[in-house]
Amino acid sequence: MAHSLESLVIRHTHRLSSPKGSAGEGAIAARQFDAALTSVGFKLSAELLERLSGLSEASVVHTAKRTLRTVSEMVGDHVRHNSYFIDFPANVPDTEEFWMQCVAKALSDEKSRENVLTQLGRGVLDLLSLPTYGRYQHTYEEMLAAQDNLIASAGDRVTVLHLGRDLDDELTDLYLALAGSTTPLGEDDLRDLKALAERCALGPQPEAIPVRENRAVINEARLGVKADLLLDTVTDVLRLACALSGGDVTLQEPTRFRALSRPLRRGLLAGLDAVVAANPAKLADVHAHREPFKRLGERLHPHEYPRWPHAADVFAVARGEKQARSFDSRIEKLLDAFDVLGAVKLLKTAPGKLFRALDLLLRIAADQEERDAVVAAAVQVAPDVSGRVVLSVREHLHNRARESDEPRIFVNRRGRAWVTPDFRPPVPAADRDRLIAALDAEMRRRLPAPGRLLLDPDVLDVALPLSGRATAAGLGVLPRGSISAVDGEQLRFFVYWKETKDRTDYDLSALLLHTDYSTDSWLSYTSLKAVGGEHSGDITQAPDGASEFISLSLDRVRSTFIVPQVNIYAGESFEEVEESFFGFMLRDGEHKGRPFEPRTVRMKSELRGVGRVALPLVFQRGDDGRWRAKWLHLYLKGISSANRVEENQVSVSKVVRAIVEREQLTVGYLIDLMSGDTTTVDLWDGEPVPDEPVMYIGLERPEGLHPDSRIITLENLRDLIPG
Template sequence: MAHPLESLVVRHTLRLPVADAVFDPAGQGEAPARQFDAALMSVGFKLSAGLLDRLSRLPGEVVAETAARTLATVRAMTGDHVGHNVYFIDFPLNVPDTLDFWVRCIAEAVADDTTRETTLAQLGTGTVDLLTLATYGRYRHTYADMLAVHDELIAASGDRLTVLHPGGTPEDEVHALYLALAGSSTPLGEEGLADLRLLAEHCVAGEQPAAIPVRENRAVVNLARLDAGADLLVDTVTDVLRLACALCDGDVSLAAPTRFRSMPRAVRRALLAALDAVVAQTPAKLSDVTAHREAFKRLGERLHPHEYPRWPHAAQVFAVARGEQRARTLDSRLEELLAAGDVVGAAQLLTAAPGRLFRALDRLLRTGRTQDERDAVTAAAEQVAARVSGRVLLSLREHLHNRAGERAEDGGSRVFVNRTGRAWVAADDRRPVLEPERKRLADLLDAETRRRLPDPGHLLIDPDVLDVALPLSGKATTAGLGVLPRGSRSAVDGELLRFFVYWKQARHTTDFDLSALMLDEAYDTLGWLSYTALTGVGGEHSGDITEAPDGASEFINLRLGAVPGAFIVPQVNIYSGEGFEEVEESFFGFMLREAEQQGRPFEPRTVRMKSDLRGPGRVALPLVFVRGDDGRWHARWLHLYLKGNPAANRVEGNRVSVAALVRGVVEHEYLTVRHLVDLLADRATATTLWDGATVPKGPVTWIGLEQPDGLHPDSVVVTPGNLRALIPA
């Protein structure tokens, strides 16, 4: 019988759980296992040799059932679970000139008795609304009709083949995934948190992580523990607030307000008891209430603390929220000291909150006017470095690297990205961090990080992973296939580059527009492809679709050798209707093909990346393609959202802001896997760059984009799916 969470294991780990208990000595599964392998290859996946062997020893009906479930999972991973139709049935062939196409649509409307009068009236004003034309923006043929005019895809050596590896028993794999996600040292993305919620419910009675350092993860685990009647894992009042948000299906990161619902009496008692215990043990933690005053006030209206006099410390939480009781915050004391010019006192104050101190180091060093003050700040950091999370250590290391060599007169700009991916640019008027302090802190951070890293034994490295940015936050990426953290670089090998977007509206007519902006080396606009420019700059647009009750797709096809300039910036603009977080489904991706490959507009074997579009803005910037000095292209991952306009967003209207954001990300130097590999190499017994073919016979620590076949079973495997495991606690 299939495990209900098997698909989560496949998505996160590319491992297929196999139950040893159902092995068939007669080996009746060999034929269906090979059929399964062939079916997987048609969508760009493949069974490893070890997995093929294990499936071959299962009963045939078990293999068939496993194949059906797994194929559904991997097809959804690539975006092949929906039909991708195109407006122009021959795309990318025979795409018309934009103006010629519009004139044809108008002529057809004039020729139609039902639309002639309204169209002529519009023509009389000198302006025609394309959305009123019957032949514009809606598919004129079925999905089957479109498939019939396209030849079968010719296989090429460059087609993607993602290998599935054998896993343990379903229960063991599910529990291992739970421990990995719950114990992650970096925040998870939206999909990761949703998966953790399911896993926590299933695994609440089993082994638990030794620690759950990320507060959002703790809230999701606490939700399962509350339902099961287990003790809650809380040590701050904010932990209880996050749990209340989880109970009401709200935002456990507290970035967005939650509408609290009425709660059963047993739940109210549990939350109030937890608040009371936290404050009773450490009254100073009442100061945390101020940061989320309004949320606590709304929560108090649902918990009715006045009905429970036995928990007086919980009542204090809501008294602070209402302003009836004062609880002085660390930030207020910090600002008071800095206003008085007491930088040394401010640094000593923050040693009680090491993470807060490290986040404030840049400001403290810039504020210090004398060498003694700056030395005191650096000494305070050295004093508490061992108590700072690995994620904060590495974040500061990246920050300091980008501050190297700056001068006050340089000016420039800064790119800000919040936890939801909303991005904006501002002028940079900060004073520089002086080189002696910057180097002293960088050495401290490297030494402390190296101290926490494990002994990797034989370190085997895929060179292609070295330019992948460290996932210092799960919010810096999105769920999907082949997705890398913001700032990562990956090679683009192929002659044809094709973007795609798919969306399905939930309640209202919704129009997404796929566009591609071309920039030169100075980030100036050279041209674009969109519904207003169907051809040019080395490519073609598949045609504008203006509604998606049953789902809709748009494509852009580019011949990389003919694209001008240095940057290709694909973007998805919301012209009208629902946002990225409101539609039933939306995702973006890109494919790579050789020049001779034809096939359908969407071919899962050629998909290199597919990521969900779930952000707060009205313009999505998933990634940018950059031409190197050698003429070769690579992808630089953005995962950004612009606020945009409420409606009618177009590539023409956001060129300046998009170029500024692209410049900020491209010119920012992200901390990559290469940095941690250099630190790990100091502790490794051997370090080998993989040649793409052979693997050692003994156990290794593998770090790469994908797990190669044939690794020793005792090897430690780190790929983008669990890259967070590299971040020390």
Template sequence: MARQFDAALMSVGFKLSGDVLRALSGLSEQTVRSVAVRTLATVREMAGDHVRHNTYFRDFPRNVPDTLDFWLGLLHETLHDAKLAPAAREARESGVLDLLTLKGYGRYRHTYEEMLAAQDELVAAAGDRVTVLRLGRPLAEEAARLYLRLAESTTPLGEEDLETLEKLAAHHASGPHPERIPVRENRAVINRVRLALGAGLLVDTVTDVLRLACALSDGDVTLQEPTRFVSMPRPTRRALLAALDGVVRDAPGKLGDVAAWREPWKRLGERLHPHEYPKWAGAADVFAVARGEKRAPSFAARFEARLADGDAAGAARVAAGAPGTLFRSLDRLLRLAPDSRDAVLDTAESVIERVSGRVLLSVREHLLDRAGEAGRTRLFANRLGLGAAVPDTRPPLGPDAAERLSAMLEKEVRGRLPAVGRLVVDPDVLDVALPLSGKAAGKGLGVLPRGSLTPVDGELLRFFVYWRQHERRTDFDLSALMLDENYGNPEWLSYTNLSTVAGEHSGDITTAPEGASEFINLTLAKVEARFVVPQVNIYSGEGFEEVEESFFGFMLRDAEQRGRPFEARTVRMKSELRGPGRIALPLVFLRGDDGRWRAKWLHLHLGGAMNFNRVEDNRVTTSMLLRGIVERRYLTVRHLVDLLDAGRTTVWDGTPPGEPVTFIGLERPDGLHDNSTVYTPENLSDLIPA
């Protein structure tokens, strides 16, 4: 039964490691069957194989018609149909025909089984993906380890991980408890549990208390969305007010933080009734500042006042009270006052040990693009992944200041990284971008941080989108924009252009009550463009956040493999589509000077129009955004590897060392010593120093 389970896993690109196979073989057949059923369902969903992927053109990618012939055929069929649908009949009589009313357009014209019957079997290839499943620890131990890892994360968590942390925190109310919680949002989730236990709260700013109040009201601890505060029992109100009083009593200057969240503080004051507790005068001051009854200049106001006076060195000294903010402002300070550069950097150096490692690395990454030539494109992306690109008009930083700052940052980061004995590195991981934030990065199989570069080894590249509407008729359109080395000369594949010399589109599906898929198939050797940009346009209906389910991914195959349009074991990446925009740009494929193709991860959205988004209409915006991210330099794993204090560093050659090592790679290889420390994309953020 264990071997049958292993064979079933291999059909979808997964495999049991030797220790799992041995462990399962010692259990009863019924137990193994139960494990197999649950595990197969999980891994199939990870790869996107839990749904039926049909295609509009049954033989895709073979026999895809010419676009004009296809539309003329539909038109002919519709106009000669004696039983026209009312909408088509009315349109014909008016002389204006809605293409969506053409007979058979936008809906599958064959069953899933008929599509499978028309396809050849997939020929196994050495390049097919194999993801090894390894033996875990007992459930309680795994849950505790995950809880502590998420709670102690040095980088902000994505929405899904933050929800996981909240569930695990409630489950581990009695322990174990994390020793440190660097990220404020995580701290709010943990403080909720500590409050229930009667333990002391971990707060050192008034905003920590506001975040906790949001958590208690099941609101947004990131403070980006308004929270409707609930009525709180008296013990909870006392705990929050006492915490506020303690923060303000120890550092009255922290009242300046209140102005940034004035409205939430006003609403919270209506729930906490601070006037009932006169002994906590500091807490009352917080709400007095929020109402404008007490003046407390914000940190930003004091900082800007110094800059307005031309006193950059004084502004730096003010910002030293919030070292992270000082370091985020260094570019501006160094540009505005060239004569004060040494004083500004002296102040920064005096507080650098109080700055988080994530901020230090973010500033170091920022410097990579500030030492380049003028006229570059500047990329902006918010926490939700909405992207924008504008020309970079900032004057360059002085080379001496940039060099001193870079050396200062690298020295501090190097001192915080752990010493390792023998370091083994898989070269494929070196160009993966450091995960300095978990936000705006999709969850799924093979997903990497924005800016990561990975090789694309295969003759056929096929990407896909799947969506299932929730309530309203919804039409997603998969397209591919192809651009030359100057980001011009656009060509595209979409429902308006079904085929080119290099590839084919599987056909347009315009409604998905039971789910729908679209594919684009490319023969990479025939692609003349330098960049291939897959995008998912919402033509009409529900957004990415509203549909029941939606995801994007890509497959790689050899030319002779054939197979169904969707084959799980050829899937290299599959990611949920979530975001506020109406156009999704998951990644871009780039052809290098050496002729090899690579994928660069975008995780971006464009706002787009409410309806009728098409690749032809947004190609200019997409080109600008693409230039911004392709030309932007990211801090990668290679940078940290160079900084690590390793006794000996070797490249992974497929042979596991017999001793414990620190291994960094895309996945954990078989045969590593049990006491090895392993970093893969799943826990790469653990490498970011606190």
């Protein structure tokens, strides 16, 4: 358990909790540890190296083994990445030539000859029936022996591991950061919060827990140690019940409620009773989740506990036996009657709902007087709206200025995306601009005045993480919509998957698009070579794990867009396989080294979405000739089997266009708001290191900053979002 908690700290903070052990002469072992880290793209900070050097050699080796295991997993080097073509990317054959080679070998094999001849006579050939197709024809060790060694480059990734505090302190700090997040966490972070809450439920708590899903996970832990629950709506209790049943606390997916013990049933019923007794109007919230409440009532047996009558009322409302007019139904009635002023008056009592309805209210307002009332109400309640919602509406209004014929993209909490034409009439420009100015002023009021602000310029185009679900778990991953420079001559994608029980075939592909998003060409198992690129070969099953690669020479690619994708051809989904992840590497000069070289990995993200086609990011060549990546983290529904890049090129093109042409609010936007008379903003290249405390915002934590500095990196970027 201690190892998993230490690993959790490293993954989230890139800090190694203060190493323990007896004092000694560990300098040599520490340098060897540092050298081993370099091979996977990591290194020890000077402070951490010094600390380890003062420990015994055995203590250093113990720490090194645990740490190397963690960072190898972070970068995807904990598995063996073999390639079908042994000397990939060299000597990749043309697709038809390769297939004919497989057929020739099958015809020379007595076991397969008759079957292949029969298929050829019918005019249709199943590639999977060919003995040499889709299965590694060499061992991992043979592949390594056939590859040249990677020549170290100044462009290789170097991720610094810093010295942290004691493990208990690091875990408490991480718990407080995740629990008090002002934006929803991704699934992996929520799972980590659950593990931390079980340890920290009785310790220090954040001042506020604004995200309801976080509160559900924490309440589950608090219930286990008999601490007071944090409940102020009936939906909080429903989320807690989902957590206790191992279900979805976001309430997006149905939960099959388990049979609960009497103490748990009493805890949930007492919580419901207290919420409704304090404010009977909270019964109206039941309507939004009537079916789950009905199913929960069947498990809790409220009739057995007459001392909690208000809890019984909750389930009576869910069954339709008791009336409780919902807020949303009252709003809907006013909007159906086009009573904008009446709707505004009621919505002012629910500021968040008012903000989410602004676009609609401005569109259906009858005249300027009504639109003025909408804007005035928004300005009045803005201080009571969460920073995440204010920023989301600000981004929405900015993009509403575009032409109405642009596609409209929808993305759900699980990353599933779909695109439709936008038939909404425009929001009047003057009212939109007034609202944007008001929202900017509100955000400026909430942001800190840090004094001296040091900036890594690469962070300016990172999209604000308004939801953790817009970012996949992994290393070097940026929020959806972020733009990052691609500095390297060779771009290489990789996917790895390992099936749980059923034969599973994932296909790594890349769609190459023209400037107008029409198809230029693609790389896949049906097109092993294209201008500037090679595919490593099709692997059709992964009982022991399998990898596929695509390598591209960026100076030879003629297209404007490169869209890597992972298609599920057969077998288990991204959520059913034992493991699956995607990433990309960048290299300089000629192709050298193994197909997978960890220190060249720029990004590695888990594939865990609902859909049969994964779209991690898109690469775009700018007018200046330089390549940049825009992050997608999207999944398309696809079809039940045999998904192929050829078949989904139209739907992929539409999604890519919608995201590429949408403008996200970025870190640079917040920096502009923070810049003022009391703040000095410096673009910093690492020299010289200031003596005084500063606020630093960048992709990675630099060494040598004053210990009282506030440091914001990718790992805690959500802390930039005001509450």
